[in-house]
Amino acid sequence: MYTLEVKNLTKNFNGLIAVDHASFEVPEGSIFGLIGRNGAGKTTTIRMMMNIYLPDEGEVVLRGVKIGQEFKNQVGYLPEERGLYKKMKVLETLLYFAELKGKTGRDVQKKAEYYLNRFELYDRRLSKVEDLSKGNQQKLQFITTILHDPEFIILDEPFSGLDPVNTNLLKDIILEMKQRGKVIIFSTHLMDFAEKLCDHIVMIDHGRIILKGSLEEIKSKYGQRNVSLTHGGDISFLKGNPIVEKIEDFGNSTGIRVKEAGQTQELLKLLVENNIPVKKFDANEISLHEVFIELAGNEEGPAASSAAGIKEARYA
């Protein structure tokens, strides 16, 4: 069952196409990742989903109805570029943003106090935002995102600029929201986070959707011929071997792809025969990063520079 359907979204800025006929579906109760490198069109897509940008083409449909203000009221949105009114007081800020979502009164106040307590900001509730540390301002921003009890939580690059404490805090919030049946959509260029948190992903590159599906499916589809290897010694002899299609060094581990699905055991045999100390041999395993590289190519080269062009266009 899909809650949100993105249909054919297209946006161009001054002739540069930022998002090109993007379509995907967000399933009920999932953590949904929008993955791509900087400038791929993630923010533009999210802004169109939030009705901040009007798409040139296409639409976003919520349970069969085109999104509008009702959708906005049900969303907690944390943009990549975050900000608060510096001169406003902490509690006042929370109540204001809740009011913009149509929530006022005693209940919201209580809830704001609950979250302030939980995030250890209660003592600062009457301080001005500008007197808070950066970390505390980030916490406050999280609370504004979830205070009105949204159905959907949309986070644009949520982990950028967070310290480790707040990164964990945000992860906890995301998981808690998932348990409560909310839909969480976040964009990131950090594949690790996506891999750890997401149920479903969409990969976007140069404004186009290059991959979508559940993480499990994707991994098994792309992982069949893949081995993630941690080893000692020298494995350069594998280069040129007829069963090996590709070797990629990721530092701690090496990704090896064999030519056919059944050849992974052969590869293990080959390593043992050559006295390579195998520390970890993970067949049918592939990281999102590897999938992404396979589909979108390396970040260097012409692809990267045109991606930068789109980044500029995004702000045009």
Added chain:
Amino acid sequence: MLNKRIIAVIKRELREKLVSKTFIFMTVLFPVLIFGMVGIQALIFTDSGNDKIDIVSETGKLTESFQKELLSSDLMKDGKTSLTFFTMNQDELKDFLDKRKKEMLDNKITGVVYIPEAAMKNKRIEYYSQTPNNMNLTRKLEGPLNKVLIDNYFGNKSLSKEDLDFARKGIDFSGYKVSKENQIKEEGYGSLVLSYIFTFLLYISLLLTGQLMLQSVIEEKSNRIVEVVLSSVSPREMMTGKILGSALTALIQMSIWLAAIVAVTSSAIVALPPDFAVNITAVQVIFLLTNFGVGLILFLSLFGMMGAIFDNPQDAQSGMWPVMMLIIIPFLIAISMMQNPNSPIANITALLPFTSVMVMPVKMTLIEVPLWQLGFSILVNIATIFLVFPIAGKIYRIGILRTGKKPKWSEVVKWLKYKY
């Protein structure tokens, strides 16, 4: 048109602005300044205190006639002026002045008036004082002194009493204000004072409110608050809320100012001389506030638009001049109107959008303006809002999310074609 979200934005603007130091400071300071100015003017034109003047004439005959004339003149009626009469020639005067110098510097006497014999022919009178340009005093002495000189000059000639009376008389200008009302009223300088006050209040308020709007939009943009807000409200709702919030703040401030002026001028706190009595009518107040309210929405949409185009106050200041001109030019016209409220430029600009916000209320303090013109100027401004608002809204919508280098004007024009 006004939904909950717009009202929430308006409330936030009001909360933020009404308790800001700038607002409180300006609200209190401005009436103080105005009354200071009016008070000083009033002081200049009223008696500053007791004047002690020595009247010195070269001949005994002159002294006698001056004594007779001056002591019975209006000058002596308030009892604040005391005159002492002397007779001496030029040489004696020199010694006399040396002796008097210290007393003059100590403010024990105000000054010495010397009437030489030659004054009988050339009417040249000398006045020695620490403040020789005290117009107020010389103006009062002028009449009686002139009378004596005229009497002396013509006394020897055979002139009828009527001729003499005519010659003695100075010219008396009485200003009469012509208006539609049946009575032609004698007009003092009150309306001029009022036009000054209106001009400055409107000018300062427009500049101040506009600047605050500009700063607040730039702050939201550069602090990245705007995208968080836009996830809840539409850009148009946000801009409408901000404009109405700021306009309300300015209207509240203007009402406080006007109320203070009405309270002071209609009570006896500041005793203005009758010539300067300020008379504010209800029509003037209602029109000024209505027209100002409409004008604020018009100007603030421009200021909001400018704030959205620029990233930082420096860039914004350099791009602001076209809007500033729309405030400064009417200000200059309003000032010049005090010379001639019926000049063609005043008549035209009182009916044009933007300029009428300042010119019309000032004009109506100076001369009678037909009611239709008042209505017209408000309608023209409202019509202009409908023209300007969609454009400003579009530029705001695009500019507010845009970061990076300062856009060229040609780019801004292109934004109008974007579909956002």
